[in-house]
Amino acid sequence: MRYSAWKIFKEGLTGNKGWTPAWREPEPKAEYDIVIVGGGGHGLSTAYYLAKEFGEKNVAVVEKGWLGSGNIGRNTTIIRSNYLLEGNQPFYEFSLKLWEGLEQDFNYNAMVSQRGILNLIHSDPQRDAFVRRGNAMRLSGADAEILGPAEIRKMCPFLDYDNARFPIQGAIWQPRGGTVRHDAVAWGYARGADARGVDIIQNCEVTGFLMENGTCTGVETAKGTIRAKKVAVCVAGSSSRVMEKAGMRLPIESHVLQAFVSEGLKPVIPGVITFGAGHFYVSQSDKGGLVFGGDIDGYNTYAQRGNLPVVEDVCEGGMAIMPMIGRARLLRMWGGVMDMSMDGSPFIDKTHIEGLYFNGGWCYGGFKATPASGYCYAHLLATDRPHDTAQHYRLDRFRRGAPIDEKGQGAQPNLH
Amino acid sequence: MIIDHPLLGPRDAAEFVYKGDASLIHRPDGMTATDDEMHDYVYLRDNPAGEHRELWYHEQGDRSWLVVTRNTLTHEISKVELARDVARAEGRGQ
Numbered sequence: 001m002r003y004s005a006w007k008i009f010k011e012g013l014t015g016n017k018g019w020t021p022a023w024r025e026p027e028p029k030a031e032y033d034i035v036i037v038g039g040g041g042h043g044l045s046t047a048y049y050l051a052k053e054f055g056e057k058n059v060a061v062v063e064k065g066w067l068g069s070g071n072i073g074r075n076t077t078i079i080r081s082n083y084l085l086e087g088n089q090p091f092y093e094f095s096l097k098l099w100e101g102l103e104q105d106f107n108y109n110a111m112v113s114q115r116g117i118l119n120l121i122h123s124d125p126q127r128d129a130f131v132r133r134g135n136a137m138r139l140s141g142a143d144a145e146i147l148g149p150a151e152i153r154k155m156c157p158f159l160d161y162d163n164a165r166f167p168i169q170g171a172i173w174q175p176r177g178g179t180v181r182h183d184a185v186a187w188g189y190a191r192g193a194d195a196r197g198v199d200i201i202q203n204c205e206v207t208g209f210l211m212e213n214g215t216c217t218g219v220e221t222a223k224g225t226i227r228a229k230k231v232a233v234c235v236a237g238s239s240s241r242v243m244e245k246a247g248m249r250l251p252i253e254s255h256v257l258q259a260f261v262s263e264g265l266k267p268v269i270p271g272v273i274t275f276g277a278g279h280f281y282v283s284q285s286d287k288g289g290l291v292f293g294g295d296i297d298g299y300n301t302y303a304q305r306g307n308l309p310v311v312e313d314v315c316e317g318g319m320a321i322m323p324m325i326g327r328a329r330l331l332r333m334w335g336g337v338m339d340m341s342m343d344g345s346p347f348i349d350k351t352h353i354e355g356l357y358f359n360g361g362w363c364y365g366g367f368k369a370t371p372a373s374g375y376c377y378a379h380l381l382a383t384d385r386p387h388d389t390a391q392h393y394r395l396d397r398f399r400r401g402a403p404i405d406e407k408g409q410g411a412q413p414n415l416h
Numbered sequence: 417m418i419i420d421h422p423l424l425g426p427r428d429a430a431e432f433v434y435k436g437d438a439s440l441i442h443r444p445d446g447m448t449a450t451d452d453e454m455h456d457y458v459y460l461r462d463n464p465a466g467e468h469r470e471l472w473y474h475e476q477g478d479r480s481w482l483v484v485t486r487n488t489l490t491h492e493i494s495k496v497e498l499a500r501d502v503a504r505a506e507g508r509g510q
Binding site: 238240241252253298300303307342398399411412413414 | 417
């Protein structure tokens with residue numbers, strides 16, 4: 001069924017009796033060409049692009065919980081392409097371009113809103129660094145402008161410009177950045193994949209991999225054995241737990257990132273704003289809540305909840321740039337488990353085991369990557385060659401001395 | 417989280433810096449280790465869900481390094497030792 005304004009109008013006049021479920025709930029077949037492990041944003045977008053762009057018809061997605069029950073529904077919904085390094089920036093710009101055409105492409109309202117992202121500058125060296133970053137962004141075809149305080153004042157009069165410790169001296173502004181309704185991304189991809197014949201199997205935990213002569217030939221699941229020519233793991237947050245079943249150790253630690261929403265307020269924050277002297281980012285949802293977050297808690301954890309010191313740190317960051325948020329009450333807070341990699345960058349690669357593929361290590365930047373991650377993973381699965389924009393996301397890059405370390409922190413995952 | 421420091425008693429975890437898996441104590445000898453051994457030591461982790469032995473550095477305190485045994489599913493801490501004692505018992509730092 002194709003969604004349209006006409007369809008809504010027609011259904012409104014006929015008692016809304018013509019709507020059908022957005023996807024089927026099939027039982028698994030005995031064998032598929034490709035089985036994707038993990039029905040989150042990246043897994044579902046991989047399935048969608050496999051079916052739509054690469055003509056793969058015999059694909060299943062197996063998901064432990066319900067569709068989109070992981071980080072696709074736990075993030076702060078920001079999209080942007082403001083990276084520095086050549087291993088990253090073309091990939092994220094490709095992702096932003098896919099976001100721009102996504103709703104027409106999969107015929108689903110994901111509320112893609114390019115309201116702009118403003119990264120604040122608080123010192124001269126930071127301006128130099130951001131000018132450099134802006135140039136890298138423009139070289140990749142993305143948009144970036146350096147703004148002065150007068151221009152920011154027009155956009156955001158509420159910021160604390162003359163703060164004694166963190167005066168706002170400018171910002172790097174990416175107008176094409178913004179926010180997206182995150183759950184709708186999962187639903188849109190699921191519906192699009194299902195319509196093209198992909199079986200989405202929920203409540204079906206993968207308990208092991210089927211190995212024959214060193215080749216991965218399927219998965220053991222809660223609903224029995226499913227054979228596959230290729231198995232594509234896509235379970236960021238739980239990557240180490242799943243890949244351990246294939247005997248692999250990964251360059252990844254699991255950490256919790258907390259997110260916060262205030263009570264609903266009238267429109268006050270125009271786009272996405274990030275603090276340059278601490279870690280704090282904020283946007284306002286279409287329901288009115290201020291959606292914000294900051295650093296990860298910094299210790300290994302699989303619990304989807306964090307601790308109070310980070311709550312305090314995040315709120316201090318908010319108070320430092322926009323004291324007005326001290327008047328808003330915190331409505332909800334939660335945590336999501338991140339694959340924190342050794343250089344802060346992800347992996348989209350074949351493993352050393354024939355037939356087994358891996359996508360993970362998204363740190364806390366996975367949401368914005370959802371379309372490109374799926375597209376590039378689908379490209380790899382269908383052609384056995386990495387997509388041009390994802391060719392640096394290899395599992396062996398540390399061995400080759402080619403990490404993609406945006407912050408230059410080294411192999412200390414909680415610093416990325 | 418509260419870490420029960422063996423010398424100082426219960427301390428807020430915010431006083432500490434987290435330094436990762438306690439197996440990092442076992443650094444291979446850089447002069448003799450193979451590239452693979454060094455790569456695996458520096459970059460690969462078990463990252464278990466459940467009991468995890470890990471290094472915490474008491475930066476805002478007595479600057480000691482601790483080995484904390486903590487459950488990564490519940491955050492419950494079951495054991496705290498001085499990293500020095502652990503390393504010596506395992507034959508390092510002679």
